[in-house]
Amino acid sequence: MSAEHRIATSSVRRSRRWSTAGRYLLLLLVAAISVGPILWELSTSLKSKAEDVYSQTPSLLPQHPTFDNFSEVARAVPIYHFAGNSVTVAAMQIVGNLLGATAAGYALAKLKFRGRKLIFGLFLSTLVLPAEATIISQFQTIVKLGLGDSLVGVALPGLIGAINVLLLRNAFMAIPEELDQAAIVDGANVWQRFRYIALPNVVGTLAIITILTFIGAWDDFLWPLLVLQSPDKLTLTVGLAYLQGTFVNDPRLVAAGAMIALIPILVIFAVLQRYFFRGVGEGAIKG
Amino acid sequence: MVRTHRWFTPWIMVLPALVILCVFALWPAVNTFFLSFTDVRTLSGGKIVGLANYRQLLDDPQLRSALLNTVVYVVVCVPLLTFLPLLIAILAEKPLRGLAIFRTIFYFPVIASAVAVAVIWKFLLDDRGLINGWAQHAGIIQDAVPFLSGRWLLLFSAISLTVWKGLGYYMVLYLSALGNVDPQLHEAAAVDGAGPIRRFWSVTVPGVRRTMVLVAILVMVSAMRIFTELYILGGKTGGVGGQDVSVVFLIQSSAAGADGRLGYASALSVLLFLITLPPMALLARFNRKVDE
Missing domain, CATH: 1.10.3720.10 (MetI-like)
Structure with a gap:
């Protein structure tokens, strides 16, 4: 196998590895778009009265998770x-x-x-x-x-x-x-x-x-x-x-x-x- | 073939389905047309009024908004929902560890109740909601963007919801089509030095062209039948000025209430049928070809 060929193969392999990583990133992005809004609503449903759900720097994780909202609704x-x-x-x-x-x-x-x-x-x-x-x-x-x-x-x-x-x-x-x-x-x-x-x-x-x-x-x-x-x-x-x-x-x-x-x-x-x-x-x- | 059953056996088997079909599909199709020439209400009326309902359609300013909205909905949704799901399907097609989980997640918005996700959208797009709050915090905007009260902003908010909810559905249609594209074509193109974008246009797109036409028609028909997004985001009134409505929205709002105007709602139904007829006819022809 010529040196040239070997370099070409390894670069193909490297680019393939990169493209797999890139695919995972893109898949994760689409997944985030698909469930993001649902997760945000789930988090809101678990937030207690003490937590501001409209805050300008909102947190995805409820500070004090509670099921109270599910009985109160x-x-x-x-x-x-x-x-x-x-x-x-x-x-x-x-x-x-x-x-x-x-x-x-x-x-x-x-x-x-x-x-x-x-x-x-x-x-x-x-x-x-x-x-x-x-x-x-x-x-x-x-x-x-x-x-x-x-x-x-x-x-x-x-x-x-x-x-x-x-x-x-x-x-x-x-x-x-x-x-x-x-x-x-x-x-x-x-x-x-x-x-x-x-x-x-x-x-x-x-x-x-x-x-x-x-x-x-x-x-x-x-x-x-x-x-x-x-x-x-x-x-x-x-x-x-x-x-x-x-x-x-x-x-x-x-x-x-x-x-x-x-x-x-x-x-x-x-x-x-x-x-x-x-x-x-x-x-x-x-x- | 020897007949091995009594003559009435098939009829017993078909009858329940046939009764439901006649009472709740075939008869309504004919009856809606009749009703559109009457002043029938939920609990009263039924006099024939000729073309009065249709004359009223022409003078209904809300209907004019509804038709304009339908055009905007179709024009925006068809390209977005024809191409984005194809790109996602390409991502989700070739084998990869964990792919089944991704596909399932991508399909969540399709399965979710439209009312429930519209409720979520409303919370996100509220004047004090996540999007406005974040954009104000980041200093991108000063005042809240009125996503839920602006005449056009509300329509585009509804469109964004429709697109988000439709991605997974059309992705699945593309997945099976992509499976039929010969992988050797891609390899040959790659050997010839075609990059991914070039291969997308000259190998993938021609390979799934029939499915793209199918998807475009399906998107068009469903854009013409939009209801829930507008009803939840804009409320019963159809937005602040009553202009964020659709044809189905007006069918519902004129028929709702203790004594709804079913005659007028029927004229709107006939209009809806006529609007969706050309794409539906195309679809029927298309399916016949697929079957052959």
């Missing part, structure tokens, strides 16, 4: 009750989607029947409608059904999502036809094939739909804002908007409220992120 508004309402809506929608979207997705993917193409087209067609363009009519329907100002009214339009039906249809389509044929030869009826052959093959998709539905219900704002009025029925996001918009002037309490809305969802996401990234990649391109 519940005296201002029933924030934990709101969180319970959000969980209730999410639970209804998760059950509805797991049952309804799974059944419909299976029929559209694996069963031959007259009108199948038309129904598939109907599900597909609604994807071009922005959700906000139809909420007024949805709201009118919910009121006419006597479900205005109720959690069932909040949950009902999202009980079986068209996108979930389509995602599951795709997942069922990916199961090889031979598996079904073999089961038919063995005398399995349609419900047995659904239960024992199809379902075990779409567990990943079901997990993704569960996570996405939970996040969607937990974070949703415009629709529950329109449907709900009674202070005891608000979901967490509507309750949080109410908390910060009306009478609470202490930023520590508002910060505690924001953390109650953020921490559960971020923890769930961090634990399940492996399933999640796969799902988002697929869902976004298709939807």
